[in-house]
Amino acid sequence: MDDELKAILREAFGDSSSDSDGEASPERRELVQFNHSNSEIGRPQSIFGDNSIWEPISEINGLSICRDFLSADQQRSLLSALEKEGYLGEASQNQAMRFGDLPPWALELSRIIRENVLLSDNSKESCLFPSKLIGREPLFNQLIVNIYQPGEGICAHVDLMRFEDGIAIVSLESSCVMHFSPVEDEVVGKCQEANHKCVTSAKIPVLLNPGSVILMWGEARYQWKHEINRKPGFQNWQEQEIDQKRRTSVTLRRLCGTE
Ligand SMILES: O=C(O)CCC(=O)C(=O)O
Numbered sequence: 001m002d003d004e005l006k007a008i009l010r011e012a013f014g015d016s017s018s019d020s021d022g023e024a025s026p027e028r029r030e031l032v033q034f035n036h037s038n039s040e041i042g043r044p045q046s047i048f049g050d051n052s053i054w055e056p057i058s059e060i061n062g063l064s065i066c067r068d069f070l071s072a073d074q075q076r077s078l079l080s081a082l083e084k085e086g087y088l089g090e091a092s093q094n095q096a097m098r099f100g101d102l103p104p105w106a107l108e109l110s111r112i113i114r115e116n117v118l119l120s121d122n123s124k125e126s127c128l129f130p131s132k133l134i135g136r137e138p139l140f141n142q143l144i145v146n147i148y149q150p151g152e153g154i155c156a157h158v159d160l161m162r163f164e165d166g167i168a169i170v171s172l173e174s175s176c177v178m179h180f181s182p183v184e185d186e187v188v189g190k191c192q193e194a195n196h197k198c199v200t201s202a203k204i205p206v207l208l209n210p211g212s213v214i215l216m217w218g219e220a221r222y223q224w225k226h227e228i229n230r231k232p233g234f235q236n237w238q239e240q241e242i243d244q245k246r247r248t249s250v251t252l253r254r255l256c257g258t259e
């Protein structure tokens with residue numbers, strides 16, 4: 001890892017490498033890994049395919065999902081890569097972060113996200129990632145693997161400002177509903193309280209099936225909070241409660257001020 005990146009990481013996270021992305025979920029217990037050697041990459045052999053049916057979430061500008069991003073085989077390959085690298089091993093650990101040079105499977109995910117976006121109709125009305133984001137190098141240089149046991153989720157948050165715009169989340173194993181709520185609700189909520197009214201707009205549910213990827217940028221990234229509540233009664237889709245199993249996700253982001 002070069003000195004500049006090290007300095008930025010120290011500034012962002014302090015000297016302790018186990019400092020957490022704690023605004024999102026203080027309970028997350030994590031493993032932090034730095035600077036993976038790229039030596040085994042060579043000419044990357046794709047373990048993923050190229051599926052690309054993107055669906056914009058109409059209520060939220062800057063949010064889209066590709067539901068068939070990874071096939072069942074590709075999901076198995078990704079999970080086995082995570083397993084081999086020790087991300088899924090310890091039950092005591094439910095979050096692992098990595099900065100700098102990403103492992104081959106994450107570079108491959110980044111590559112196919114970029115390819116899929118560039119090959120899609122990335123027009124203005126349903127823009128998946130604007131060109132300044134999709135063209136940046138590297139596309140992502142930070143990843144988090146989150147492992148959620150049944151009943152575990154992540155509380156409502158906007159991702160930290162130390163990360164640039166343009167975030168991707170790949171879902172594996174259990175399906176779940178992610179809810180989005182506007183940041184401005186907090187302000188509206190306070191004003192309404194003064195008037196002895198309490199109005200909050202409905203949350204927007206988005207089903208994250210295994211193998212899907214969501215892309216968030218602009219309003220979706222900065223003006224909306226996202227959360228996953230897997231407590232009983234909250235994971236309903238089409239009037240059915242989702243059968244909860246372990247869920248694993250991979251979040252790809254880019255730290256501000258890095259090249
Ligand atoms: O697990 C997920 O799908 C979301 C993770 C997330 O929002 C985060 O790490 O900031």
Ligand SMILES: [Fe+2]
Pocket residue numbers: 024157158159226
């Ligand atoms: Fe997040």
